[in-house]
Amino acid sequence: MNDFPPYPAGLRLAGRRVVVVGGGTVAQRRIPPLIDAGARVEVVAPEVTPAIEGMAEEITLTLRGFAETDLDEAWYVIAATDDAEVNARVGAAAEERRIFCVRSDDATAASAWTPAVGRHGSVTVAVLGAREPRQSARLRDDIVEALREGVLTASGALDHSPGVVLVGGGPGDPGLLTVAARQALASADVVVADRLAPRSVLDELHADVELIDVTKLPRGRSARQEQINEVLVERALAGKRVVRFKGGDNFVFGRGFEEIQACRAAGVPVSVVPGLTSSISVPGLAQIPVTHRGVAHEFTVMSGHIPPGHPDSLLDYAALGRLRGTLVILMGVENAAAIAAELQRHGRAGSTPVAVILDGSMPTERQVLCTLASLEETIEAEGVRPPAIIVIGDVVAVAHPERYDAVPAGAGVALTSEEA
Ligand SMILES: C[S@@+](CC[C@H](N)C(=O)[O-])C[C@H]1O[C@@H](n2cnc3c(N)ncnc32)[C@H](O)[C@@H]1O
The missing domain is CATH 3.40.1010.10 (Tetrapyrrole methylase, N-terminal domain)
Incomplete structure (x- = not known):
């Protein structure tokens, strides 16, 4: 019987009872797609992973060993324990009740297989290989990628409404x-x-x-x-x-x-x-965190396109100068000197570390390090041109301890449970 190919079908499980036997990482991976399909998922296992426990509001958890009667009224079953004997019992009980059953341990003994699934717009791509899950997953990835890039077209899959x-x-x-x-x-x-x-x-x-x-x-x-x-x-x-x-x-x-x-x-x-947004991702690519435990508990993103003191400026430099966290400036190259001076006038130390990241994520990406006091001459000397992100704060020293002497006070202090 096992030489026959599988017969593919798209199960419509909304509102239907599906039993997952097992509470480990295999079950954990199988459950979310069932929830997404609207199934009434019941998990039976003596113990479950914290991730499954976290799904408790969306599923029914029965914390004990498997009993054959768990499958009564089910439409579909997944046997995903790490015990082959239990999986075999689940398979047998499903067979008796004429319920299709997937087995995570032994596909040859299962009455259903789970395909590698991907989605593109409203199209679902499901690949069933000859029990080669990695190969199926790779082919699925290739198909979805080709759809995304338009190499393959699935007319009707995407929303074309005006x-x-x-x-x-x-x-x-x-x-x-x-x-x-x-x-x-x-x-x-x-x-x-x-x-x-x-x-x-x-x-x-x-x-x-x-x-x-x-x-x-x-x-x-x-x-x-x-x-x-x-x-x-x-x-x-x-x-x-x-x-x-x-x-x-x-x-x-x-x-x-x-x-x-x-x-x-x-x-x-x-x-x-x-x-x-470049305000977080460009520092991130340059491996400068905008927050760091014990160093910066806030980051502020400002536009530097209007100089300090200009009637159209909406910035409160007295407040910005007092901040201790990270200041990220976009569109700030032209007015950098005036902004740096104004921040210092309002209390930010001239020794505050600064990184300027140009052309973030592009082949020409470049990073220049200095301090608030030396920002003007650095921009001049290094020929800094937009687009550039200016990051001001001790996180720059955390990222580049070789360049700045002082390890920021408080770096690495004990975690609170919020931060952990
Ligand atoms: C008009 S703002 C637009 C910001 C954009 N909406 C965002 O969320 O990133 C343009 C400024 O963003 C910054 N920027 C955008 N892309 C950048 C990149 N790849 N590298 C460095 N700075 C960038 C520069 O400060 C540039 O002057």
Whole structure:
């Protein structure tokens, strides 16, 4: 009987009782997809992992050994204990009740196999190999990747309804795009992109996708934003699905909400795919943490595009100067000298460590270290140009103890349970 190939089927388990016997890591991996499918999951095991315990609100936990009657009224069973004898009993009890049963220990003895599963939009990819789980998982990954990149197309899998999707593209490396961002790009009829959006993924767009490069739009800054809003609304009202593709996250100095307001005012449906903001990810890539136990319990992200003292500045430098945590400055290269002076005037020590990270996540990425007092001359001497992130605070010394003498006071103090 075992020489026959499996017969694939998509089980619709919503509201149906599924019994998982076993509470270890195998069961732990099997349970979430069952919950996602809407199944009424019952786990039977004398002991369960903390992760399974954490699912207690979504499943029924029966903390004892397996009894054959556990399978009464079940539609599907997973035998996932580390005891082959128990798994065999589960298999036999399932067979007797004509319930399909997966066995984690012995696929040849099972009446059902679990495929390697991936999803792309509304399409589910399930690969059943000849009992070679790794091979199946690799093939599944290849298929899902090909769908994401548009090498394979699954028409109907993606949402093509008219409207605008604000998509954050991360700091520049296309590898740092989210899965949702890739899916949104694959669904677009029109892509409206900025200079800092990851450019190489734009080459992958289908030839009939209209690409609008807003850095080429003429006129001043706010006029350009009005034009962007107009393009988004006009294309969406013409029935197109428009992706507004920006670097980082659209809501961190990205004017994303102005675009939402314009869409709402015109009755255009709009949704958001958050991106990895450069304010955290660029320091992260450079291995500078924005917080560190015992060193920085807060981080503040500010824009440096307006100099201190300017009537349009919304920053409270007296408060910023008093902060002890990490200060991350975006768009700060031009005004760095004035900002550093103002922070010192309000109490931040001139010896505070500073890192400037240029072209984060790109092949040209570079990091320059200095102090608040030497920031101006360092920017000058090193030829620092935007895009750059300036990180101010003791976390820089934690990341580079070889460069700064003083180990920040308090680094490595005992953990509280909150921090642990
Ligand atoms: C208009 S702001 C947009 C920020 C973006 N929305 C985000 O969340 O990252 C542009 C500034 O972000 C910073 N920036 C963005 N990408 C960067 C990168 N890859 N490397 C360094 N700085 C970057 C620079 O300070 C740049 O001047």
